[in-house]
Amino acid sequence: MLPRETIDTAQIPNGEELTLISHGRDFIIMLGRDELMGTRMQFSEEQLAELTIAELEEPAPNILIGGYGMGFTYRSALRHLPENGRVVVAEVVPEILEWAEGPLAELTGDTLKDPRGEIVICDVAALIDDANDGTCAKWDAILLDVDNGPDGIVRDGNQRLYSTTGLGKARDALKPGGVLAVWSAAPDHRFSKRLKEAGYVVDERIVRARPNNKGPRHSIWFARKR
Template sequence: MLPRETIATAQIPGGDTLTLVSHGRDFIIMLGRDELMGTRMQFSEEQLAELTLAELGKERPRVLIGGYGMGFTFRAALAAAGEGAEVVVAEVVPEILEWAEGPLAELTGETLADPRGQVVLCDVAALIDDANDGTCDKWDAILLDVDNGPDGIVRDGNQRLYSSTGLGKARDALRPGGILAVWSAAPDHKFTRRLKEAGFTVEERIVRARPNNKGPRHTIWFARKRNSASGDLE
């Protein structure tokens, strides 16, 4: 069996320690003793972007992604968005970008140099708030992959993203017909109900971690902004 080699560590603000390890030709980011993400199982994170943008069906979308990780969702969003799109990633761990440009440079490729994309070192909640107070334009899509799901919080304070108040802020930060997409390692029926109560029309899909229909089953919610008064899509 191939040994795992520790390459680097980083502290999540208000959270646990992240460890970047290599395992043969693969890379894995560990959260404590648990695998958070890795190069062998990236399909569901790519689907988070691909399915959202396909559902959105808009030219030149303005997309906000919560969490860079290994860049799977960011790269997939840029590939699917086309010319003229704007894709912004909010990342709270500076070392994640150092890894992307260092030991993971081959995986990263030219992504960080793409003029349509930008990685901002901040909490994704701050960029949602900026859209609500007029500091920046509203978003066509908000993609959240900052935790293991609404019931798998990685960082203290992220609970607010999945609360009724946080979902209301995400809804208000979206343009008419916009989509909030949330990745989770497991289903959560209470969260589905909370999305609906927050004024979204909700579709829940189960996506495998690998494109060959193998690996763990992950959940993605696609919540489209709805007119709270009529129940119609805005």
């Protein structure tokens, strides 16, 4: 049996510690004893971007992604991005980008140099607030994959993203008809209800973790601004 080897650790601001682990040819990012993501199961995170972009009518969408992780959602967004579109990723842990350019460089490829994309070291909530106060343009889509679901397990501050107030701020940061997409490791009927109460038209889909229709079932909410 292949051993797991720790490559590096990183402290989440106002949160726990992340650990980057290698397991044979695969890599895993752990939060304590919980597996946040790994290279063996990335399909649903790629679908988060692909399916969201398919929902957009804007020919050159302005897309915000909360959380870089291993870059699955970001790379998928770049692959499916219409011409002249733009993707901004908000990531709070600087070491995540060091891993992307270091031990995960083969996985990353040259995507961090893509002129259509930008990685910003900040809380995604700050960029949502900037759109609301006019500091930056409104978004055609906001994609959230900063936790394992609509619960602030990675850092306490993330909880506000999924609150009624946070969902309202995300709605206001979207252009008319824009989409808030939230990835989750499991269903959450209370969150579905909260999205509807916040004024969204909600479509929840179940996506497998692997493209061969195997692996765990993950949930993605597509919440469209009325």
